[in-house]
Amino acid sequence: MEEKNLICINCPLGCPLTVTLEGGEVKTVSGNTCPRGEAYARKELTNPTRIVTSTVKVKGGSLAMASVKTASDIPKGKIFDCVKAIQDIELPAPVTIGQVVLADVCGTGVDIVATKNVPAKG
């Protein structure tokens, strides 16, 4: 039996989780305040994922950049590929919150969406 300690990152509470594993399989999770903590622990030890936030350039907008995010979490190992994939994107203004900036980033099935309204200049 193996024991691992994690900090839940679901919310600012940051619950300290204790996970017991057997043969790489999660047996118990304790220390969590809510069910999301247990789900996080299981995922973190098998297939850790993160939401990625970044920026892309905007053309003709009132601002030079628009912030973006992955619409949901993607595998941790793909974070840098994801950032690279949006490196050369330049969105024409206006940009609206929720607008898909790049569909299915790096084959994750997750879209990159805008998180900021950028009206056209002038």
Added chain:
Amino acid sequence: MVDIVIIGAGVSGCAIAREVSRYQADVLVLEREEDVCCGTSKANSAIVHAGYDAANGSLMAKLNVEGSRLMPALSKELDFAYENNGSLVVMVSEDDRPALNKLYENGVANGVEGLRIVERDELVKMEPNISDEAVAALYAPTGAIVCPFGLTFALAENAAHNGVKFQFDTEVTGIEKVDGGWKLATTQGDVEAKVVVNAAGVYADKLHNMVSEDAMTITPRRGDYFLLDHTAQGHVHNTIFQLPGKFGKGVLVAPTVHGNVIVGPTAIDIEDKEGVATTQAGLDEVRAKCGMAVKDVPLRQTITSFAGLRAHEARHEFFISEAAPGFVDCAGIESPGLSSAPAIGVMVSGIVKDILKLEENPGFDPKRRGILDPKGLDDAAHAELIKENPAYGTVVCRCETVTEGEIIDAIRRVPGARSVDGVKRRVRAGMGRCQGGFCSPRVMEILARELGVDQSAITKAGAGSELIVGVNKDAI
């Protein structure tokens, strides 16, 4: 061949440039940094010393007292911040009474007006925060404070207005005697001049030794300082020194013309002529000493700490004379150099005038208008100004309430601001309690627009101090 090259655009070089512009001559100021006021002139106590300190009979004493006398009228003529707040040299042990009396007598002999010794009762009334140990003090009603940047920019702008040229980023690397003058090798090519003035601050020895057998050594003497927020304003009214004596030499605590409080300096001799890094030991020394003459100095309200270098020559004297024919030294200008600057300008220009037999410049205009600060206007005039020029309605620096209009003015001056520090020293954007946290990106934007360059080319203080190193994701 130009008539006169002045090496160094500090307060001495600019004062000389301004005074010499009263005459008909081609004058060029060479400065190794990107702006005027980048060396000793930018980091000092911002004090106009009354002139009791320097040894009677010395050139230092003479020019200090003269400079101090010239300063009030000059501040009006050239529109820079000056305040005659008075100064006190505080004695904290009765044992030091003879030293205080000696200082008084030296001051009287130097011609300092209104000097008197005030005893504790009166001292406490003048300065409620004076140390409990304070016994008496030498009061100099002519002591004053000045904005060292304001003074230097004013002199430079007025000189430029009267025809003096300024060339920045130009370091003099060699000097050679040629027919009728000197050839200077610089990082921007050769320059020939009939007369060279050496106002190179901590580097004045290097230049002097290129033309004279009589070697000179300037030691950079570092001074560490704390600058406190406006919230500390009123803690002291006079500039307060501690009389060196039984408990050693203290540091000064003084108001500044902009409503801050300055505390320092240390006096640490170093080798590096660029060594303006503060040290933990230096800052600790200021912390430990500032309470000797003034109590409860609110160091918690520090907004910045910094260090400056004084151009110290072992003989502690100003060296103003022809070191070689047509090569005029203005060296060893350590404290009270700022106070003496107006008199130094007059003296050196006199020497140069005699060498070149210069004629008066009939078009000389002694007046300079400072950068308009709308805070000084009444509400109606302020409103009118914004209507005329809406840039005065946009506040860029929140801490010091500096508008876009003022920043644009600073950039368009001659010589104008070309860097974030250049803007800061001219209009105080970024000089306040957040130290440019909010306004520096905006100042960079305005500089880029006004100078017609990309924002990535904007520097803190000249080439090599770029503030931006690239764009997002360019290195992944």
Added chain:
Amino acid sequence: MREYELVIIGGGPAGLAAAAAAHEAGLRDILILERDNELGGILNQCIHNGFGLHTFKEELTGPEYAGRFIQQVKELGIPYKLNTMVLDLAADKTVTAMNREDGLFQLHPKAVILAMGCRERPRGALSIPGCRPAGIYTAGTAQRLVNMEGYMPGRKVVILGSGDIGLIMARRMTLEGAKVQVVAELMPYSGGLKRNIVQCLDDYGIPLKLSHTVVDIEGKKRVEAITIAQVDERNRPIPGTEERYECDTLLLSCGLIPENELSRSAGVELNPITNGPTVNESLETSIPGVFAAGNVLHVHDLVDYVSEEAGAAGRHAAAYVACGCKTEEHKALPIKCENGVRYTVPVAIRPDAAGDTVTLRFRVGNVYQNKKVAVYAGDACIFSRKRPVLAPGEMETVILKTDLLTGHPEADGITVTLEEA
């Protein structure tokens, strides 16, 4: 210039939530004054996620969170002025402000809500020895450059201070192609949220060195190297523990300071612990009709709490105007902080003026384990809750039932304290 009944100084999360709540409480004559060129305040540069779990039950980024409040304010038709700097607030609530279009103008509102936010503690205030080259930024300034303008302020980075903005910027700089070498923290604990240490530092293998500080900055023109050292219990560097990092950038995340210059000029009483106004249960300052909320009042850890607090301030301001701007005399119970509780907001409660509940927010001065937060009315314990961990980086909230206070008429004060669990 037409007059308004309520002027809100600041159009960030606090100002927006206060405006919407005041409007919902029936006050229609509101003006928001914002110094930046858009509403939303600092949230606009906080492009990371983690906002809104309390308010919207979903995880949003800063601009999205701000976007919802901006939309609400626009839908309610609440007027606002951008690029408008308030220059002065007088004790009689006269607001002097300035912008390009209106020039210099004065307003004489019945009520004012202070929502100016906070600023970062700069290098100068930290008295870090060394050179003063380019390449030293507060984390928030770097955040603005990267997230709003798309500029990289550096490539090899050392961060001093483990406040949340510093942690977030460690990840942001890394994702934009910079190498973040180390985060040094003076205190023996981080000032940021634990989740941020995990997902901003641990995820990218960035070391966090607790009880460390910067002892030297090298570089004449641009930062060339930073030396950090371990500190002793008195926060003094320990000789021999120095580590030198070659880098071009130092980011500082060493604390936030409420921006109360206007409050000070108006004569609003300030709490020396929070650097924010002292307020009662209605979030009203020492000047009747002047309310405060958000980071100008005390630095929050979560924007959700800012919105909640500002909503309350908006409702109280609306009630103040609706009642003809009269403040009735009520008995006030001052709140005393004990055993590690550093401050509370509010500093006093008037049970007769409070609604059904009063929200108390506070921070502790150290890391505590297995404690109990207890609140006393006089000598009677009226609230107690176990807390396995308390840390200075996290704000604590206690919701008190007002009838528990009115049930102890003999009490002449309230005490908030930590006890052994």
